[in-house]
Amino acid sequence: MTTREKTTVIVFVNNKGGVGKTRYTIMTANCLAAAGYRVLVTDMDFNNSSSYYYLDEExxxxxxxxxxxxxxxxxxxxxxxxxxPTIRKNVEIIASSRDLSDLRAVNEKRLKNMITTLNGEYDFMIIDSQPSYDNLTLNAINAGDIIITPVLKDLDSFNAAAFLRRKLETETSKLxxxxxxxxxxxxxxEEAAGGRQKEYVEEFQKAFRTTPKETWYPWTTDMTELKDMKKKLSHKPESDAICNPALYEAVVNLSECFLEDGEYLAGGEAF
Ligand SMILES: Nc1ncnc2c1ncn2[C@@H]1O[C@H](COP(=O)(O)OP(=O)(O)OP(=O)(O)O)[C@@H](O)[C@H]1O
Ligand SMILES: [Mg+2]
Known part of the structure; x- marks a missing residue:
């Protein structure tokens, strides 16, 4: 079991919907938890997607x-x-609520001021946020040590990231x-004729700071089974796990960005 003194808060945020915030939250949390870190997922989207994933009926x-x-x-x-407690070892959750939107005028630093009480209890807090920009989203951003915006390769995602950068710069100290x-x-x-993924990636890299280990999540239908059937992800064929080495490697690489020097993700087991 690994323990850190301070809880590192990772926030997945994008005012644009459907870009992967919830998938990134779940994949990152499961990966770090499988390595022995104590993870607290916090669902700040009133649609409850992360809560439905991690909680059973009880x-x-x-x-x-x-x-x-x-x-x-x-x-x-x-x-x-x-x-x-959740269905996953080493992962706990603060679930969301359909009534969360009642708090859209809450003080934008309320969550940040509460987090110090978590130090020593969790190594990582991972916040899944809602596809909008209001004081609830600002609570997530202001609480974050590392703020990640997943983007799709399209113009709407580019514009959403540009909007968010402007807001982070003018309304927070989190840029x-x-x-x-x-x-x-x-x-x-990569080399497919007519494919524009390289061009999009270059545009994003030119305009924004991208995550340090540049391994992007691949687009794969396996995501549906991993989330909806709550299957584990493996890099080798294994009963009851989804085998997808490219996705596995990408999840590990992104998760390693959140570790400090000298820390690494041991293993290779399914998560
Ligand atoms: N890498 C991927 N490969 C395939 N499908 C993906 C991938 N990432 C996300 N999706 C799909 O895109 C949809 C949106 O993903 P997700 O719910 O994680 O996004 P979100 O940003 O949390 O959305 P919302 O803004 O509604 O909360 C889902 O149907 C999901 O399965
Ligand atoms: Mg979501």
Whole structure:
């Protein structure tokens, strides 16, 4: 079991919807947890996607009372009281709530001020955020040590990232903590005639700071099984796991960006 003194907060954020925030949250959390880190996923999207993934029926029932809206509304700062165990070892969750949007005017640093109570309890807190930009999104951003914006290879994603950069610069102090990562880069199509993925990646790299280890998640239908069937991801054929070496390598590479010098992800096991 690995332990760190301070909880590192990773936030996946994009005001554009459907870019992979929830998939990145789940993949990163499962990868770090399999390496022995204690991970707290926090679902800040009232659509509850991460909560549905991590909680069984009993957990979902508990989340009616124990969720991020209740935590942010509580007079105390004890985030820890609102955590729930999940279907994955080493992963706990603060679930979301359909009523979270009631808090859209909450103080934009409320969550940040609560996080110190987590130090020593978790190595990583990973926040999945909603596809919008309001005080709830700002709570996630302001709480983050590392802020990642997944983007698809399209103009809408480029424009959304440009919008977010402007907001981070003018409304927060978090621009230096912000990185863009490209969701949907398939190596085997690198040289395909007419394919524009290289051009898009170059545009993103020119305009934004991209994540340090530049291995992008490939676009793959395996994502559906991994999320909806809650299957594990493996880099070799294994019963009951989805074998996808390219995705596995990309998830490990991105997760290693969150480690400090001297730390590494041992293993090769399915997560
Ligand atoms: N790398 C990928 N390969 C294949 N499908 C993907 C990939 N990333 C995301 N998807 C698909 O795109 C859709 C959106 O992904 P996801 O829910 O993770 O995005 P999101 O940013 O969290 O969306 P929302 O803004 O609605 O919360 C899902 O159907 C998912 O399966
Ligand atoms: Mg989502």
């Amino acid at each position: 957990g979902m029932a508990k989340s009616i009372k124990s969720n991020i809206k209740a935590a942010l509304s509580d007079e105390g700062n004890r985030l820890y009281d609102f955590t729930l 230096p903590n912000w990185y863009v990562t490209i969701n949907g880069y398939n190596k085997r199509y």
